[in-house]
Amino acid sequence: MDITNLDFDDEAMLVGLQRWVVCESPSYDPCAVNRMQDLAAHDLAVMGASIERINPHHSVGDCIRARFPHSSPDQPGLLILGHMDTVHPLGTLEHLPVKRDGNLCFGPGICDMKGGNYLALEAIRQLNRIGAKTPLPITVLLTSDEEIGSPHTRHLIEAEATRAKAVLIPEPARKGNGVTSGRYAVARYNVSTYGKPSHAGLRLSEGRSAIRKMASHIIDIEAMTSDDCTFSVGVMNSGKWVNCVSSEATAEVLSMSKRQQDLDDGIKKMLAFNDPDGDVMTKVSVGLTRPVWTASETGLKLVDLAKRLSTQLGQPFHHESSGGGSDGNFTGAMGVPTLDGLGVAGDKYHTLEEHIKIDSLSMRGKMMAGLLMGIKHDL
Numbered sequence: 001m002d003i004t005n006l007d008f009d010d011e012a013m014l015v016g017l018q019r020w021v022v023c024e025s026p027s028y029d030p031c032a033v034n035r036m037q038d039l040a041a042h043d044l045a046v047m048g049a050s051i052e053r054i055n056p057h058h059s060v061g062d063c064i065r066a067r068f069p070h071s072s073p074d075q076p077g078l079l080i081l082g083h084m085d086t087v088h089p090l091g092t093l094e095h096l097p098v099k100r101d102g103n104l105c106f107g108p109g110i111c112d113m114k115g116g117n118y119l120a121l122e123a124i125r126q127l128n129r130i131g132a133k134t135p136l137p138i139t140v141l142l143t144s145d146e147e148i149g150s151p152h153t154r155h156l157i158e159a160e161a162t163r164a165k166a167v168l169i170p171e172p173a174r175k176g177n178g179v180t181s182g183r184y185a186v187a188r189y190n191v192s193t194y195g196k197p198s199h200a201g202l203r204l205s206e207g208r209s210a211i212r213k214m215a216s217h218i219i220d221i222e223a224m225t226s227d228d229c230t231f232s233v234g235v236m237n238s239g240k241w242v243n244c245v246s247s248e249a250t251a252e253v254l255s256m257s258k259r260q261q262d263l264d265d266g267i268k269k270m271l272a273f274n275d276p277d278g279d280v281m282t283k284v285s286v287g288l289t290r291p292v293w294t295a296s297e298t299g300l301k302l303v304d305l306a307k308r309l310s311t312q313l314g315q316p317f318h319h320e321s322s323g324g325g326s327d328g329n330f331t332g333a334m335g336v337p338t339l340d341g342l343g344v345a346g347d348k349y350h351t352l353e354e355h356i357k358i359d360s361l362s363m364r365g366k367m368m369a370g371l372l373m374g375i376k377h378d379l
Helices: 012-023 028-044 111-131 155-159 210-223 260-271 297-312 330-331 360-374
Strands: 050-054 064-067 078-082 099-101 104-106 136-141 164-166 178-184 185-194 231-239 248-257 281-290 320-322 354-359
Touching: 012 028, 012 104, 012 111, 012 360, 028 050, 028 064, 028 111, 050 164, 078 111, 078 155, 099 210, 104 297, 111 136, 111 354, 111 360, 136 155, 155 164, 155 330, 164 330, 164 360, 178 297, 178 330, 185 210, 185 260, 210 231, 210 248, 231 260, 248 260, 260 281, 297 320, 297 360
Parallel strands: 078 136, 078 164, 178 320
Antiparallel strands: 050 064, 064 136, 099 104, 104 354, 185 248, 185 281, 231 248
16 A cells, blocks of 8 residues: 555644653553553544553553454454553653654653554554555554563563564664664663661761672673673662661662673673672672564564665665664564564653654654555465
8 A cells, every 4th residue: 555645644643642741651650650551542442442451560550452353353463562651750741841842842751652652553543544454453562661671561562472473663763764673682680788887977987888889889880881781870779867877778780782692691790799798798689681682584574564665655764773672672582573663753762851753753653554554464
C-alpha cells in the first residue's frame, strides 16, 4: 500500500499525545502508572481492541495487553511492545512543563516513550479508518517497569514474544531517522559499605566511615570504564546526621557493553570489590541484567522493510546497535525478529530538556503503519 496517502496529522496527534504526557507516570509510583494505563486502555478499547490488565507485582503498576480483531487470531502475529513508566518523578511538570517551541514539544516522558507508543496506536487507528487488514494479528503490550530494568515484566514480555512473528518497539528514533537493530548488554549492581559509627565531634578517630570507603570505590569503579565496557554510578545514599560517622552507604552502578563477554568480564571486576573482612566491609551484588541482542538474518529483513518505507517517505535511513537497553534486549536475544527505535524523533530524554520533533509524529507513524501492513507470514 502507499503509506504516503495515509491521513496522519501532526497537530491532531500532538493534542492526543499531550493528554498522555500531562499524566505523569514514574516507575516507582504504581498509582500514577495506573492512571496512565487507564488512559491507554480507554484509547485502545475505543479502537476496538480487547483489553487485559495484568499486575506483575504489587510494587509496580499494571500492564495493558490489547489484542485487535483478526481473521486468524491464533497465528503468530505482531507484538508492539512499549512501556508507560518514566524516569521523571511526580511534580516534574513544574520544571518541565508541556510546552511547544516551534517544531519541538517538551514534556516528561514525551520522547521516552509516550510519543512512540502514541504514534504506534495512531498507525493502527489510521489503518482501521481505511479498512486495511493487516496480514498478521496485532497485540499491543504496554508495560510498567522498563525504566527500572523490567524486574517484574520480563517473563510476561518473553512469554508474549514466543507467540509473535515479529516484535516492533517504538522507543525513540535514532538520530537521522534511524532505527535500532540491536542492543548492548546491560548489568546493574548494588554496592554497600559497612563502617563503624562514632560521634564525629568527640570521637572521630574511633569511627570508620562508610561514606569515605564508598567515595573511594566510586572513583575506582568509574575509572574501569573503557571502550569495551562502561561503568557509571547513578545513585548513592548514606548518612543521617552530620555529627555521626556513617556506618552504611549504598550505591547503584550500571555497566554496558557491546559484547556479552565484555559485560561478563565487567561483572567479575565488580564482584572483586567484595571485601567481607576489611576495616570497612564492602558487599557487591549483581542486580538486573539485559542480554546482548545482535540482529539475526530475519531481523535484518525488518530493517530492509523499514529502509524501503523510509525511501517511500523521502526520508534518510540508517540502522545501528544501540546502548541504553530496552525490552528489545529480551525479545531479540530470544531470536524473535525485533526492530527497535521505531518511535518519535527527539532528544534529551531522561533530562529536564526532554523533547520531540513534532513533524516526526506523522512520518514515523506512517513507517509503523507500513511495517504493520508489510510484515507477512513468510518473514
